[in-house]
Amino acid sequence: VRYEPGNICNDLTHTQQGSGACGFNSICKAIDGTPSCECPPRGYSLMDPNNQFGGCKPDFPQGCGVTLLDDKSMSPPEELFEFERIPNVNWPFGDYESFAASNESQC
DSSP states (O other): OSSSSSSSSHHHSSSSSSSSSOOTTTEEEEEEEEEEEEEOOTEEEEEEHHHHHHHEESSSSSSSSSSSSSSSSBGGGGSSSSOOOHHHHHHHTTTTTTOOOTTTTTT
């Protein structure tokens, strides 16, 4: 049996009409033509644990000046984020800004 499109994970991301087969912040893998969805390995979980196609949500506070656990001190800006490489993953149209050929330290 053949599936159309051949790789739904790639084919649904080539437009700006939404978040693809797996929802926002998700990783889509085509297995025998069928999408399999998972959240990024650290810091994200399914929005609905019973629906792998519903997207993933961050499990960490977002924004600048996040208060630490003691509710008194603020995190320094460099501790508010980190870069993590996820091989073979691309979230098209999810970029805030596009830079030509930059590395992690330039960013």
